[in-house]
Each structure stands twice: as structure tokens, then as C-alpha cells.
Amino acid sequence: MSKWQTEVRLLARFLSSGVVNTFLGFAIIFALMAVGVQPLWANFAGYATGFFLGFVLSRNFVFRSNGRFVTQSLRYLMSFAMCFVLNLLVLQAGLQHMAAIPAQILASAAYTASMFLLARLWVYQNVS
Template sequence: MELIRYAFVGVLNTGLGYAVIFLCMGVLDWSPVASNIAGYAVGFVVSFTLNRSFTFRSKGPARRELRRFLLIFALAYLANLAVLVLCVHAMGLDGGWAQVIAGFGYFGLSFALSKYYVFAEGAGHRDAGSTGHV
């Protein structure tokens, strides 16, 4: 169930991030770079908040989890970029397919690191008296 909730949060977060980006560019007349920063900032906050409360139901220290979430966000992005470059330059794949492959890598790595590192200690399914099922 966590994987499904994580995917749901990812879809919601992506849609909201793009909405902010296009609102900033189209309505507020911001530059594409400033709009992108705003969209990713909003998306980051929404992703952290929903993954903490909805996906993993964590009750751990929010400040520590936020620092960890920022770290895994950066690591997953760098892994995504590395896979993208490898697919395009070393394997000669089409850029679109390479983006899809890299995106799956990002999703899998960020889920695993969120589950087993960011929210592991505070996850609701690991509380005393829990059956272990989510």
C-alpha cells in the first residue's frame, strides 16, 4: 500500500508543481527559471508533508526527517541525471525513452530511501502494538 500511496502523492505533487510553474509564468509573468524554482519548492513541501503524514504515517521528528528528505531528493535527482546521461550518451537511446527510464530510477530510489531512511524510525506501521500491515 505504501508504494501505491507514494505513487499517488507523486502524481499529485507533479501536477501541483506544474500548475505553480505555469501560473507563475502565465499569470505572474515570472521567468521560466523563477517559475521552475517556485514550482519545485511548492512540490517539495507538498511531497514531504503528504509522504510523511499519508504515505508513511510517520510520527518521528519532523525536522530530522525534513533534512533527510532533502538529502534523498538530491541523491535521487543525481542518480536520475546519471541514468539519463548514461542512456543518451553511452547507450544512444532516444532522449524521451531515456527520460522515462531515468524517471523510473528516480521513483524507485526515492521510494526506497524514503521508506528505509527518511521515515523508517517514525513510521506508523512500526509503532508498538501494530500488526505490521499497512
Template sequence: MKQLLRFAAVGVVNTGLGYAVIFACMYLAGLDAVASNVFGYAVGLVASYVLNRTYTFRSAAAAPGEIVRFVSIFLLAYLANLGALLLLIHRVGMHEGGAQLLAGVVYFGLSFMLNKYYVFAVNRAGTAGR
């Protein structure tokens, strides 16, 4: 339960940081919305990896392999989120706002489980993610 709460706290921090970068790029640096979004998400993704590695899961494994797994899981969880969103809106007929919330739960749950048991998992031999 403690890891789940830490994971959620890291999510709040990296989301806030990502939005801060997005708005700083748009309103202080004069970048367009798309470029600002790319920079914000990149910063948020890096912050998420570093904080989850050090704070949530306290990993000591080699970082290069973890980074590849982390980005892969991020993409997989995002695609699951998008799939759930589209399913809920177009097949179930759910209101878009409610669908966003439920799809977010799918993203959060899948991301936590895969980060815990795949990205930052260390087996008895000391190798990560296997």
C-alpha cells in the same frame, strides 16, 4: 504494495501542484520561466514531504531531522536520475524519450526505497532514520 501506490499517488499530486504553480507564476504573476520553475519545485517538494509524511508513511518522528533527510534523498535520487539519463543517452545510445522514462524509473524506485527505509523509518527505540 499499499505504500508504493500511495507514494505514486503523492507523486502525481505534487507534480500536478508543482506545474500549476509554475504556470500560475508565469502566466498570472508574470514571472520568468526560471523563477517560476524554482517556485513550482519548492511547492512540489513541500507538498511531497507533507503528503508522504502524513499519508504514505504515517510518520510520527520529529520533523526537523526528517526534512533534512527528505531533501538529501530528493537530491540523491535526482542525481541518480540525471546520471542514468546521461548514461542511457551517451553511452547506451538510447533515444532521449525512452531514456527519460527509464531514468524516471530509477528516480522513483530509489526515492521510494530511501524514503521508506531511511527518511521515514522508525526503529524500535523510536528514533527516525537510524
């Protein structure tokens, strides 16, 4: 398999795991709100679950890594934080120039692209 094909395969698995993670996160948020949990706490629970599931899926399904767990988990946490800040910055900038929905889509795309690059080049750097 060529290097290009490998990268496309990894990106496809990354995106598909993101879809699963997003649906689960929203399911948790909406279920908690339905039983009376305040939206802020429901959101926190959904994103916390998404963070952990994202790490597990990235490590085991996307990159199929058997590298050092502690190192990879710390790098994943730092990557998540950096990408989330980028997401907020892009959202804030986008809201100055466009409606909220396109701004959210642009911010989400920035998060996804940067998270894939950091995961591929730093968190799971030795995976081929």
C-alpha cells in the same frame, strides 16, 4: 496484513501522492510562465513547492509518521538531493543511447524508485 501487503499499500500511496505532487508542480510552473515569470524561476518555484508538498504527503499520507520532524525533514532533503542527482546521471546516460522522452522516463523511474526506497528504509524507517 502481511509485510508484502503493507509494502504494496505504501508504494501505492507513494505513487498516488507523486501524481498529485507532479500535477501541482506543473500547474505552478505553467501558471507562473503564463504571467511572465522566466522559465528557470518558474521551474524553481514548481520544484520547491513539490519538495515541500512531497515531504508533507510522505510524512502524513504515505508513511503516516509521527517521528522526529527535524530528523525526518533533514533526511528527506538529503534523499531528495541524492535522488535528483541520480535522476540527472540516468538522464545523461540515457541521452547517449536513446531519444529524450524515453531517457526522461527512465530518469524519472530511477528517481521515483530510489526516493521510495530511501524514504521507506531511512527517512521513515520506523513506520510499519
